[in-house]
Amino acid sequence: MKVTVWNEFRHEKQDEEVRAVYPDGIHEAIAGFLKEAGFEAGTATLDEPEHGLTEEVLKNTDVLVWWGHMAHGEVSDAIVERVHARVLEGMGLIVLHSGHFSKIFKKLMGTSCDLKWREAGENERLWVVQPNHPIAEGIGETIELEHEEMYGEHFDIPVPDELVFVSWFKGGEVFRSGCVFNRGQGKIFYFRPGHETFPTYYHADVQRVIKNAVNYVAPTKREQPIRGNVQPLESLD
Template sequence: MNVTVWNEFRHEKNDEAVKAVYPSGIHEAIADFLNEAGFATKTATLDEPEHGLTEDVLKQTDVLVWWGHMAHDEVSEEIVSRVHQRVLDGMGLIVLHSGHFSKIFKRLMGTSCDLKWREAGENERLWVVNPGHPIAEGIGETIELEHEEMYGEHFDIPVPDELIFLSWFKGGEVFRSGCVFHRGQGKIFYFRPGHETFPTYYQSDVQKVIINAAHYVAPSKRDKPVYGNAQPKESLS
């Protein structure tokens, strides 16, 4: 399976605290464990031509992983439309953390995707609320993160087609932190953890969830449905 990990790759260049955690970039940290899990993984970043998401790259991508934060507005509408169409055609999409405000996620959701937030380095407990779901395979009742940025409800998204994780934060907030959506022939998984100043993507359970999600949102092995005018299957006489 071919996975492309997309990242702005801006914080890691401009913020020493982020660079200390992810010296080669968040995208490389994610690509490393996906490669170890057996995926054919490549990376793409904002400042590459066409943001690294050319027609050819996307055509060969089964699952696209997206991390963005400080430069959502710099992503071109042409590339957003290109990714959007690939999702509708069946490409899987995993949107991480602050990617909730990305142009592609907001276009697919059709809502503001806004939420409450706080940077206090508090602990987060993700409860598995759908234990039979393939994305939760190999995960216990909870995932414990010692330090994370808080996201709190209300999260302005459509009702998820599948809810797998619900987060609780030390400050008292809760958040729908693992959501699956179906759009066209494609599947989208939003996963909340992953603030840039914390080593969240080195945590084994977080890695396991992303690996499971890549398998789950991968394109189905069937032909695209045929639309338009159709001849009857049975005689109308």
């Protein structure tokens, strides 16, 4: 299983508070626990040529993990089209936290993907609402995060094909925080936690969810569907 973890890698360079939490970048923290789990995990960042997502890299990526926040607009439309095409071909995509506003997620959803938000460091409780789902395997009834940024409804996304987690925040808001979507041959999982100033990606349950999700959205071995003009299977005489 080949996984590419993409990150803007801007906050960690510009903000000492973020750098203290993720000194090598959020992408390296995520790739690190994926490697420990046995995945072949590489990284790519915004300021690399072609944002690190060359045709060769994407061709050899089974699952792409995406984290972005402050530089969504700097992502090349050509690279977005390239990633979009690969998802439709069957590459899995995991979009984390503020990646909800990324160009690729909005293109795949076809909506604004807007929401309520608040930075108050309040606790978040993620409820498992589909306990038999493979992404929730090994997770108890809830995931408890001591400090997180709040996201609240209404979250302007299409109705998810599968809803795995719903979050509650101390301030009272709720949020659809673990959503699966099918697009073409590909599967997409949006997972809400992961604000850059909190050590969320070191949390064992958060790591477990992401590892489960990699397995779940990975491409199937099925051949691409046949499309276009075809000859009849049966005689038309």
